[in-house]
Amino acid sequence: DSGVTQTPKHLITATGQRVTLRCSPRSGDLSVYWYQQSLDQGLQFLIQYYNGEERAKGNILERFSAQQFPDLHSELNLSSLELGDSALYFCASSVEGAENTEAFFGQGTRLTVV
């Protein structure tokens, strides 16, 4: 158990809909990262938050947004969903920026868009 909790584990929704994925980082970790993993693809970095503020942005679509709340949990919002958004979405956390410390990954949320 990494200590990072993601909910829900599975999500099936229709095209055009909006979903929210939730992540609770390890106790004490200030950084939260979101990654997308598609079939046979590596881990694509989406966005990082540090202590409530956006720190780094990757290839995140405009239809996607995220935030980190004062209690440090984070949510990833995906809207106007398309079939191609079907993927495994991982949240990871670390004490500081992951360039200096290891990142702990949650179990992921498997999103299926039908």
Add this chain to the structure above:
Amino acid sequence: GQQVMQIPQYQHVQEGEDFTTYCNSSTTLSNIQWYKQRPGGHPVFLIQLVKSGEVKKQKRLTFQFGEAKKNSSLHITATQTTDVGTYFCAGPKGNTPLVFGKGTRLSVIA
């Protein structure tokens, strides 16, 4: 897109054979991390290398960081079925804290 290249993409070995995966970056990395993802699981941190030419060992796993800090390798001696999974290297790139390679998927045939 990916800026950390990893090869091979797939590797099938007989149990007991050795396995190596390579990671290459076009630019110098301040450090490199390795992760393992079991089938159906999530990435799990294995190790971080920071120094030029650094070599670290974890039982049957040997990790190396190149002298120029642009490449790295993971070598597994005498693979076991428990080694099955995808091995990723990852490093900081620009303002992105961790850019992952596409990984090497290891299959071990008993």
